[in-house]
Amino acid sequence: MPFPPRYLLLFSLCVAACLALTGMDKKKNKPYSELPVIQSKDADQPTQVLPPPKEPPAAVLADTSRLEFSAIPLSAKGLLSQQTREAMRALVRSSRGSTILRIRAFVAGSGDVRRVQEIAGEVFGEKHTPLPAFSVVQAGALPLQAAQISLEVISAGRRDANPYGLGFFSAQIGNSVAQSASHLAAEMSKAGLQPSDALRVTCYVNSFDAAGDWKAPLAVFSQAAVTAVQMLREPVGPQAACDAVARLRAVVDPPVKFLDPVSEQSSAVLVSAPQIVLSGLQMAFGQKEDDVRQSYERLDKALSAFHAGFESAVTLDNYLLFGAVVKTSAAVRAELSTKGRAPAATVLPFEGLPSLDATLGIDVAAIPRS
Secondary structure: OOOOHHHHHHHHHHHHHHHHHHHHHHHHOOOHHHOOOOOOOOOOOOOOOOOOOOOOOOEEEEEHHHEEEEEEOOOOOOOHHHHHHHHHHHHHHHOOOOEEEEEEEEEOOOOOOHHHHHHHHHHHHHOOOOOOEEEEEEOOEOOOOOOOEEEEEEEEOOOOOOOOOEEEEEEEEEOOHHHHHHHHHHHHHHOOOOHHHEEEEEEEEOOHHHHOOOHHHHOOOOOOEEEEEEOOOOOOOOOEEEEEEEEOOOOOOOOEEEEOOOOOOEOEEEEOOOEEEEEOOEEEOOOOHHHHHHHHHHHHHHHHOOOOOHHHEEEEEEEEOOOHHHHHHHHHHHHHOOOOOOOEEEEEEOOEOOOOOOOEEEEEEEOOOO
16 A cells, blocks of 8 residues: 655655764764863862962162151051051052062061061062062060051152251160150250151150150151050060151261261261162071171171172161170171271160071161272
8 A cells, every 4th residue: 555645755854854964973973082071170170379479678779868767557457467468558558659668567466477578478469569678576565455566667759858868866765755755856966957857766665554655755756757666575674765767957978977986886877878778687596696697697698789788887776585695796796897887776675586596686777888
């Protein structure tokens, strides 16, 4: 019995479709072994390790006439890491075209002082800003309860702010902040300067409780960035000691003038030299003279990149951790200083340094050799 025409038509269409599909498979399909392997997004990928933050420079060179001094306001919000990150970001925002050259950080509390430099590297990296030289010192306390970090900043501005140069004044010891501030003002007067010429004043106290209203005596330094730090948790050392940097009112001749120099330090050093080198912190490990001398040798090496050295230092800060290194440090400084050219100095005890093995920290400002 012959098939109805409609079945023949349907059969023909089915055969044509099968032949078409077979042809497509021959053209488009490949053997399984030739198919590309597609990895899942969750498949193991090589671990990407971010590069570590860059190390800050051991020293930087700057024009003396363009140096600016500032202090970042204290904050009691959060712990050390949060306060540090916010302070660094505030610093970068407020720089306004100035180049940040050196940061000195005083850290209080039980936080890891090593985190300060790491966080600074992260923040400066985010902003693609070069790292400045760094000094990080652990102090006993700061004047704001719950504040854990205080930043002092030296920047290079776009214009000449100190056309005649700068004066660096050694820490003046007193039985109170008022007495120390009075001694400091007297030393500035000997140099022909007024308290209003001060650009940065730092006061170190053995106890904020004993210091009372420490701000009032410092109001006379009306143009200065003022910082106060308690050196140790326990009240040890001088009651108060204040040092300063001030703007000169006239050029000095010779361009570096040492006032009342002794074997280890001068009461003040007046600088009209056009350039100055600012170092970061160098540490000594051990209490012997050779241990301390090695830290000065490392400092010399950092300064030598700018044709300077410890013998050309105009200001020096020694952060002492053990009483045994006081005499040792003084002996090494006297040995290395050129007669009649001792730097203005602040030599005081502090709670700690970024290394647990450190016994002494040192940073300086020095003049390049002509």
